[in-house]
Amino acid sequence: MNDTVIVGVDGSPSSLAAVDVAAREARLRGAALRIVHAFSRPADLDPMIHGVLAEAEQRARAGAPGLEVTRTVASGDTLTVLRSESRHASLAVVGRPGRSALGDLLPGSTVVQLAAHGHCPVMVVRGRPDPRGPVLLAVDGSPAGNAAARFAFAEAELRGADLLALHVWSTWSEPTPYEGPADPLNVVVDLDRLRSTHRRLLEDAVAPWRTARPGVAVELRLERGRVRHTLLEAGRDAQLVVAGARGHGGFAGMLLGSVSQALLYHADCPVTVVRAEE
Structure with missing residues (x-):
């Protein structure tokens, strides 16, 4: 390096x-x-x-x-x-x-x-660049997200900080539809199966780096909701947010995924964007 x-x-x-x-x-x-x-x-x-x-x-x-x-x-x-x-x-x-x-x-x-x-x-x-709170890793399972995980673990170790790995999922792409008891998606979609799939994605994304950097304390958090909103809320208590340069979603012509752009413009703490390793 x-x-x-x-x-x-x-x-x-x-x-x-x-x-x-x-x-x-x-x-x-x-x-x-x-x-x-x-x-x-x-x-x-x-x-x-x-x-x-x-x-x-x-x-x-x-x-x-x-x-x-x-x-x-x-x-x-x-x-x-x-x-x-x-x-x-x-x-x-x-x-x-x-x-x-x-x-x-x-x-x-x-x-x-x-x-x-x-x-x-x-x-x-941006926001408050104070060395307090955890390093927040936005997990999406993409190649760029894998590179971001590697960076986030190294950064947490350098700072002596905890790492919060957060993966947000929904049954639809953003914005997430109404999710009340009458939501028809609760009838046609196996939500428990989807939740388990996303849990495995989250665990797999951090597993290699937990082994490589065992001194970093890690919290895994899986939430169902609006991705940008949830990450921005979690970032209020973080000292740094780390995200991949492009996730699975978005349009092919976009420079960054919509989530990364939202973090760059609205996060309450510094944000690091990491490209997939070439």
């Missing part, structure tokens, strides 16, 4: 918060930190950006004394630059989408595309 964590910086409060988190992640991994800024116009190379980068470096060193920190300023659009930098990184960290002091470095579409096409896991810092 590459021993560098990269963080995208644009001068916004969210990107500076991302520097704090990225420094902590680099320290946990025993990795170096590289602060990255992309510019598309020569006018962007003014004293302001140098001041932003200097502040970012100062925050990183203050938060993680002794950390190896470097800066990179590259010409090109943000997605291209960060995707290229991610080839040589173990983790890419960015702030949540929003306006910055230097322009829109990381609009929402760029965050989604980086999470979908980056060459390493991508962490979006």
